[in-house]
Amino acid sequence: MTAMQPEVRAAHGGTVFDIGYQPYTGVREGRNRGRIAVFKDGVRTALAFGRGGREKILPWLFVVALSVLGLVFAIVAGAADRLGGAGTAEKMNLPSHSDFYGIASVILFVFAAVVAPELLCPDRRHGVINLYLVRPVTGADYIASRWAAFLVVILGAAWLPQVILFLGLAGGDPVPMEYFQKHWLDIPRFLLAGLVMAAYATTLAMLVASFTTRRAYASVFLVGLFVITAPFTVGLSQDLGGAAGQWVSMFDLTNIPVHVNDLIFGRASEMSEHAPARTLPAAVLVGWYLAWTLVPATILWWRYRRLTP
Amino acid sequence: MTTGQQLVAIDHLTKEYGKVIALNDVTFGISDGITGILGENGAGKSTAIKILLGLLPPTSGSAKVLGQDASNSIEVRARVGYMPEHDCLPTAVSASEFLNHMAEVSGLPPSMARTRAADTLRHVGLFEERYRAIGGYSTGMKQRVKLAQALVHDPAFVMLDEPTAGLDPAGREDMLTLIRKTHREFGISVLFSSHLMTDIERTCDRIVVLQGGRLVQSGEVESFTRETETVFIEVDSNREALIAALEKRGVVVTVERTGLTIEGRDETVYDHVRDALVEAHAPLRRMAPRRRALTELFERGEAA
Numbered sequence: 001m002t003a004m005q006p007e008v009r010a011a012h013g014g015t016v017f018d019i020g021y022q023p024y025t026g027v028r029e030g031r032n033r034g035r036i037a038v039f040k041d042g043v044r045t046a047l048a049f050g051r052g053g054r055e056k057i058l059p060w061l062f063v064v065a066l067s068v069l070g071l072v073f074a075i076v077a078g079a080a081d082r083l084g085g086a087g088t089a090e091k092m093n094l095p096s097h098s099d100f101y102g103i104a105s106v107i108l109f110v111f112a113a114v115v116a117p118e119l120l121c122p123d124r125r126h127g128v129i130n131l132y133l134v135r136p137v138t139g140a141d142y143i144a145s146r147w148a149a150f151l152v153v154i155l156g157a158a159w160l161p162q163v164i165l166f167l168g169l170a171g172g173d174p175v176p177m178e179y180f181q182k183h184w185l186d187i188p189r190f191l192l193a194g195l196v197m198a199a200y201a202t203t204l205a206m207l208v209a210s211f212t213t214r215r216a217y218a219s220v221f222l223v224g225l226f227v228i229t230a231p232f233t234v235g236l237s238q239d240l241g242g243a244a245g246q247w248v249s250m251f252d253l254t255n256i257p258v259h260v261n262d263l264i265f266g267r268a269s270e271m272s273e274h275a276p277a278r279t280l281p282a283a284v285l286v287g288w289y290l291a292w293t294l295v296p297a298t299i300l301w302w303r304y305r306r307l308t309p
Numbered sequence: 310m311t312t313g314q315q316l317v318a319i320d321h322l323t324k325e326y327g328k329v330i331a332l333n334d335v336t337f338g339i340s341d342g343i344t345g346i347l348g349e350n351g352a353g354k355s356t357a358i359k360i361l362l363g364l365l366p367p368t369s370g371s372a373k374v375l376g377q378d379a380s381n382s383i384e385v386r387a388r389v390g391y392m393p394e395h396d397c398l399p400t401a402v403s404a405s406e407f408l409n410h411m412a413e414v415s416g417l418p419p420s421m422a423r424t425r426a427a428d429t430l431r432h433v434g435l436f437e438e439r440y441r442a443i444g445g446y447s448t449g450m451k452q453r454v455k456l457a458q459a460l461v462h463d464p465a466f467v468m469l470d471e472p473t474a475g476l477d478p479a480g481r482e483d484m485l486t487l488i489r490k491t492h493r494e495f496g497i498s499v500l501f502s503s504h505l506m507t508d509i510e511r512t513c514d515r516i517v518v519l520q521g522g523r524l525v526q527s528g529e530v531e532s533f534t535r536e537t538e539t540v541f542i543e544v545d546s547n548r549e550a551l552i553a554a555l556e557k558r559g560v561v562v563t564v565e566r567t568g569l570t571i572e573g574r575d576e577t578v579y580d581h582v583r584d585a586l587v588e589a590h591a592p593l594r595r596m597a598p599r600r601r602a603l604t605e606l607f608e609r610g611e612a613a
Contacts (some may be wrong), residue, residue, distance in 0.1 A: 018436060020494065021432060021494050021495040021496075022428065023430075023463055023495075023496065024417070024421070024425060024462070026417070026418070027418060027421075028387055028415075028416040028417065028478035029416045029417070029460075030387060030416045030420060031383060031384070031416070033413060033414075033416045033417070033418065034413070034414045034415065034416055037410060037413035037414045038414060040413075050402075050406065051401065055401075056479075079420050095415045122399060122401075123399075126396060126397070126398060126399050126400060127393070127395055127397040127398075128398065128399050129395055130395075130397050131391075131393070131397050131411060131458060132392050132412075132414060133364060134362050134364065134386060134389075134393075135386055135387070135411070135414045135416075136383050136384060136386045136414075136415065137383075137413050138383065173413040220584055237337060254520040273594055
């Protein structure tokens with residue numbers, strides 16, 4: 001019998017050594033790594049990455065619904081152009097980029113109402129927030145990272161259907177390059193308008209979520225806020241008429257960012273064209289939007305800045 | 310960490326919440342090893358820990374952690390671990406994912422965070438269960454995850470707030486073993502707050518006793534134990550003569566219902582007892598060393 005080679009012996013009679021506790025001697029990236037980690041976790045939580053199929057249903061349902069809406073717009077406009085010749089969709093005033101956010105605003109706001117509380121409420125309910133605050137991130141870092149995470153998610157959900165719509169409209173045109181040359185300005189417009197919608201929805205939803213540890217309470221309150229203010233303000237502004245009616249119309253929470261969207265595209269969208277507030281000066285509409293975004297953002301920052309376990 | 314290095318220095322620290330004084334002119338230092346903060350509820354233990362973590366500003370005085378001012382300590386927190394007393398774990402995620410995330414929040418790069426998360430879970434005995442959602446863990450397992458998250462970034466110093474709270478005797482024993490292991494095997498110094506004296510006595514090298522926001526005592530646990538050792542004797546008759554003979558020899562005697570308690574653990578005490586028993590013709594029934602509980606520290610504090 002020949003002697004076994006050393007590696008064979010190792011394969012037959014391997015020994016596992018416990019090397020014990022090994023101190024960490026690698027690099028420590030400090031506060032910025034902490035902020036990025038909170039941001040990444042926020043995106044994962046919002047889109048339910050790493051969770052079961054059931055948890056994924058709700059966020060992805062909204063993303064799919066918005067994308068389908070963009071696809072339907074594109075198919076309808078494409079069909080009109082194919083059947084009636086190039087430019088028919090525009091002549092028929094079919095919904096396009098400028099109308100999309102107005103029409104999709106309800107879906108976007110409900111998306112924010114349902115998903116944004118998931119990023120804040122469980123951390124406070126289960127006390128996980130206390131573990132963040134004793135690490136090299138502050139309360140302000142935490143809320144800024146969470147806010148940025150949800151902004152990115154809702155921005156993606158807002159831009160994706162606009163991209164589908166643009167590609168659909170360009171693809172439906174007999175000469176796609178010509179369509180692109182004529183309408184390329186729609187791209188920065190819908191990107192900016194999407195940012196306006198996303199910042200508003202994210203901030204309001206996060207602020208409401210910061211007042212409760214229960215996701216359901218925050219979601220119901222937010223949905224109620226958006227759903228109730230719209231018919232209430234529309235009815236009251238029509239009854240009052242004039243300047244008073246215009247100001248009451250300003251409190252239609254779903255239309256506040258849509259007015260800015262209209263300013264970006266330079267035309268009224270289908271959802272806001274009958275709103276009395278539409279005729280107010282641009283500075284008033286932008287200022288009103290900023291007030292409804294920056295004031296909640298400041299309150300949100302203030303609440304988390306003062307947080308201690 | 311070299312032995313004896315000062316990790317925490319608290320100097321004339323006072324913390325007031327309106328009219329309530331949570332900490333009143335407290336001064337003590339903590340060096341390498343396992344230090345216990347002992348105190349009843351409301352003694353100021355958690356307030357002291359929050360000040361050390363830089364989460365609360367002191368009203369006056371100073372608190373330094375790892376040589377830096379605790380109130381300006383965001384970067385210091387990267388080298389400090391904290392295990393809170395209350396619930397602090399998410400229910401829907403696995404221990405592995407949670408620790409990985411907490412390591413990244415502490416500043417470790419993602420690849421290192423993954424390795425550290427797995428290693429730390431192995432060290433606290435949860436390696437096999439690491440992919441299960443934390444919501445399904447027992448109380449003992451959850452306490453281990455809480456400890457693991459405090460250790461995952463390899464801190465120089467870890468603060469444990471009531472780590473044995475809510476555990477059954479076996480779980481409590483396991484947790485105390487882990488705490489000892491944290492210092493002796495992992496080389497991480499521990500500040501361990503508890504209101505359970507036996508836990509502190511069995512685990513810590515040093516002790517800080519707080520009561521009503523004041524520092525009652527601080528020093529080596531062994532010196533407290535030595536200080537609180539007594540000899541208990543029981544005789545069949547001539548008890549009064551024995552007391553007189555002991556007192557004649559300068560021995561401090563406390564008369565109890567069934568016997569006598571004699572202060573001190575010095576060998577000479579046993580000699581005095583022997584001589585006094587002979588002189589008083591008292592037949593000895595029982596003689597045993599006995600330790601006073603650390604409760605007496607509180608009694609002394611109240612008396613002071």
